[in-house]
Amino acid sequence: MKPMDRYELELKKNRENRIAIVLDAAEILFAKKGIEKTTMQEIADAANLGVATIFRLFPKKEEIAVGTATRRLKKFLLLFQKVQSLEVTSIEKIERLMDHFLEQFLFAEGNDFKMIEDFEIYSLLLSEPIEDTQQYKVIYREISQIYAEIIKAAMKDGSIRTDINIEQSLLTLINAFVTFAKKLSIQKNIGFIELDLAPEKQLKLLKQVILDYLSNGIK
Secondary structure (H helix, E strand, O other): OHHHHHHHHHHHHHHHHHHHHHHHHHHHHHHHHHOOOOOOOHHHHOOOOOOOHHHHHHHHHHHHHHHHHHHHHHHHHHHHHHHHHOOOHHHHHHHHHHHHHHHHHHOOOHHHHHHHHHHHHHHHOOOOOOOOOHHHHHHHHHHHHHHHHHHHHHHHHHOOOOOOHHHHHHHHHHHHHHHHHHHHHHHHHHOOOOOOHHHHHHHHHHHHHHHHHHEOOOO
């Protein structure tokens, strides 16, 4: 390798390492304080980098927010890919997905639901659309495509009842479950809100209602 090529490669690796350090620090701060209340100076301090360096890597805080949200969404993509590859029926795949969402809600510190919800709310409150969200959109589409494949398989394997519109039902019910999980994830962290039924019990009940509604009695 030519000296100049080696130098450019080292510069690229150094930049990528710094980007990773910034995103690591930002994720922790965003989980604790939320995106809106976190400053670039706080991110710089947490990453042990000068604030000028942060701005060279990410000219706007919005770009850091996109980076951290994309990281979180990648975790969901890996989950969907893993579930899709399992040698089980469609109803079991749906159950595995909901079990993971429940685990996220119950045990994850700064869980993915809360982080993505914070990003979506932050995006809505901005006066202008966030730029450079292409990778986030690509991953979101990949997740949707995998779920579409699970739906197609459900139409064939007989594990989900056939007297309903399978495609519409699966899209609606999973979206409702995920949306409800995100809402409860936020409420769980608001000290003055007291719920009559523990959030985790609500999610478990909703999961069972969905499975009972969908199941054709075949596993």
